[in-house]
Amino acid sequence: MKIKVIIADDNSFIREGLKIILSTYAEFEVLVTVSDGKEAVDYCLKHEVDIALLDVRMPNMNGVEATKLICEQTNTKPIILTTFDDDDYILDAIKNGARGYLLKNNDPEQIRDAMKSVMNGNSIIQDVILEKIKSNLSETKATETKIDLNLFTEREREIMSLIARGFSNKGISKELFISEGTIANYITSILGKTGLEHRTQIAIYYITGKVE
Template sequence: MTIKILIADDDSLIRESLKIILGMDEEIEIVDAVDNGLKALEVCISFEVDVALLDVRMPVLNGVDAAKEILKKTKTKPLILTTFDEDEYIMGAIKNGAKGYILKNNSPEKIKDAIKMVYSGNTVLQDVVMEKVKDGLSSSREGNFNKDMFSEREMDIIEAISEGLSNKGIAGKLYISEGTVKNYITSILNKTGLEHRTQIAIYYIKGNR
């Protein structure tokens, strides 16, 4: 297994450091390293990229908007690399469907693990980022979790999503097809008015604290 990744960061030191450190992993192949979101999008369109590691604050096109366009136009999975002071970007990334949200102060090993988890179909949301996201979810719809809204099977799906399982992982755990999982997720999104599976996890975890 070789994971083809793109690095996008306007800080040349971080960009080159990630390129060197991540490139030492035998399971990772660096397709390119660029300095803005538009270039990241262009690379993902032109080449086969499994995971795009995106900084949020970049010129021309920021990481959040780049993630949205990458998801819309390619099969690449965006993984946001963020810092503590960017709550509004994190919220935007969730809305746009990014597959992971990790902090730059993580060790190289944790960043590698996050890349591999996203590649495998899981969602990665670091604890401290989760706390910031929950603090930002102020609407009553997202703040109050009502189990009575959902069937027993829907609750099983919600709990599995909150554990970070992919649709395939949920299907395996519950002995149902991936198509059935997708149907349940659609039903849950319709009932809650949420837009993405990551929001379901946050909605559930926040409401059960």
């Protein structure tokens, strides 16, 4: 069954280009392209959409605002796709429920793989973006944290640290010598304690200490 996608970008060249690229892959069906966030939200409310690719800076409603409404009112998974690696946009988009944050200069295969990964329940944030967040938050290092240490067990803190460093569940399993199933259980516990929804938010929370 094909993954149903919409593309929202105020640059017609970019959105039509993305449509052509994604249409070359058998696993995707591009339902529509729109020019602003409001149009994207309205479409998702009326149709079944799997993934919404959203530019950040658009007229009427930007991608961050659209992400919030789409997550609150539909089952669509938003992915921010942009040329801007601005920290505020990144954090706000993730807080609003974005399941991915990718730069437009990625190869088509990377965008394809990221979208498929999101459909499989994962969250995607590029290393270059995560590193930028780390470097600009009071020079916070990946091994340092601002979280409430009393809220989590030592093992949960270890797993959060590795997630913030970009480790997958498989990578964490190898690092800590525990099964991926056990790691998934720990992540579920962390999400329950914080009220967060996915691992990308865990990474940001571990770095900033904030749940918003």
